Amino acid sequence: MDIEILKHIFLELVEKYGLLGIFIIGFSEPIFQPFPTEIFMIFAISMGLDWRYVFLSALSGSLLGSTVTYYLSSRYGEKLALRFFREEEYRKGEKFFEKYGVLGFIVISFTPIPFEIMCWICGAFEMPFNRYILAILLSRLIKHGVFVLPFVFWGSDVWKLLKDIIS
Template structure:
């Protein structure tokens, strides 16, 4: 299943460029498991602008994160546990209790499943604008790094 999603994502980026990166980044922040990083890097290897690719990915990821936030807020803990898992709920609760807004920034920068943190931000009623700011502050540097890494590879 994962291999099929990966192939789909590659085709979307190859055919649709920035729009493909937007789709992958948006949906990854809600539910789908394929991270946008390799597609941002691949897109810039083949000539997409690193700054534009990173901005598109960051904006899409934050918008998808907002959807996840409201899914968490309105559907709550039982739906989260059903779709994402109790393990991530328990880990997320510990992360939120210990780090608060930093939990979003940490998840946005690291391989921690960002979608899970977005849902949990809504479940734990994190202030909305604090969530949005933290998501953007974390996602943009990560995606800029991946985009410029891709450009560097493309220049080799």
């Protein structure tokens, strides 16, 4: 699927369905999709949706999607993961996971290694589920918070600044 088409679909999803759209995007991020949920969270907040509900929708979607990814990858392992991702990306994530473990997974939110690859790797290598979910929760709280908090403190001024930068 063309990445631009997917982006357009997600923007429409948020525009038409609001919080449900954010939930679906948060759900799909750890499974297969390449866009950080935070992009769409900012869009939803700029549309006037309450940041708290946006935050909770994204977080709950991400936790549920991460659970599905863990189950699929722990059951079907590396073969299934390699159908979704290039082997080079998968191996890069594998090395990172072996070196840094749970703490590395929390840090992964702020690196170029795609989040969904790490979710697949954690399941394939059978990271203990309770540690996995804790790592997901902490990483999403931090990353979503970093993107949402400016809107909480400075409101529409942040959105105006972003529009000026993009334009």
